Amino acid sequence: MNKFAVSIVDDHALFRRGVADIIRQSGQFKMNKEYACGLDFLSEWHCDEIDILLLDVQMPEISGIEVLKQIRELEAPFKVIILSASLEDEIVLDAIRYGAHGFLPKDTLPEDILMKLNQVMQGETVLHANGIQILAEQLRHSSLSGRLALKQALVPLEQQQLLSEMTQREQETLRLIAKGLNNKLIARELGISDGTVKVYVKNLLRKLNVHSRLELSVWVHRHLSSTHFDIH
Structure with a gap:
């Protein structure tokens, strides 16, 4: 069975590598690439095989929301889940407005992250708690x-x-x-x-x-x- 390819953009190396390890060890998904900033991702994504992008919001140089906006303008075919330490209303609303398929806090349990990845690939949109x-x-x-x-x-x-x-x-x-x-x-x-x-x-x-x-x-x-x- 083909595994869905996941990439992650996050400037915090420890968190990024931790999530990447969860993906690699899952047996359900394959880890594609890790990016430390949004600009690197935007310059390279078209060369990658991506089914789902895990995207941080608060990053230097360019925010995750701006990356999401550019992804949508380019009509990129993959799905995007925001993983953020900030659950401010404005950030959640912007993520939804620009077409994110999910918004999860960074303290989401590993098994829940994998469950949400599966749900998104099945066509669902996922939020923390009773987000809708x-x-x-x-x-x-x-x-x-x-x-x-x-x-x-x-x-x-x-x-x-x-x-x-x-x-x-x-x-x-x-x-x-x-x-x-x-x-x-x-x-x-x-x-x-x-x-x-x-x-x-x-x-x-x-x-x-x-x-x-x-x-x-x-x-x-x-x-x-x-x-x-x-x-x-």
């Missing part, structure tokens, strides 16, 4: 502005317009994404193929102008759970 619910509550009750806000609050007519642009199957898919189901479980629930679910997810990302499954979930929690609109 926490973010949804913050978005409802905070007056976030500028780049920290995922979306400005939509008036009911705008919500209705967006929902009317979705097919019934897309609405059902959106509801199940908000419940935390991955593509395989959504396909089973709706009696359709994984490939069809991927098409629906792609359409939803485009129609709602967001970048990740997690942002789709947050959109539902923020704009639909507190309104009279429901997803059938």
Whole structure:
């Protein structure tokens, strides 16, 4: 069985090597490359075989969030999990906004890191604790502005317009994404193929102008759970 290739970018050598050892000893993944800074990674990543990138946030010269932004602008095909010592709201929101597939604290247990890697490769987005619910509550009750806000609050007519642009199957898919189901479980629930679910997810990302499954979930929690609109 082919093992998924993992690379890591972190300026703390001890932590970086510790995570690399966890990957090497797992038997489930293979360790690709270690990078001490984001600039090195950005200059070399296209030469590497990467399925998942583990990315630190607070680094000299260029932050992990800036690296993530450039990765998305270049449409890199691999998945990204943020591993950070900082769980500040702004950092978490920025990571989600720019398409991270996961956000985990650096004190995550080794076995949990491996479990989250597996979940991400299965199409899920992973967060520490009850991240989606926490973010949804913050978005409802905070007056976030500028780049920290995922979306400005939509008036009911705008919500209705967006929902009317979705097919019934897309609405059902959106509801199940908000419940935390991955593509395989959504396909089973709706009696359709994984490939069809991927098409629906792609359409939803485009129609709602967001970048990740997690942002789709947050959109539902923020704009639909507190309104009279429901997803059938």
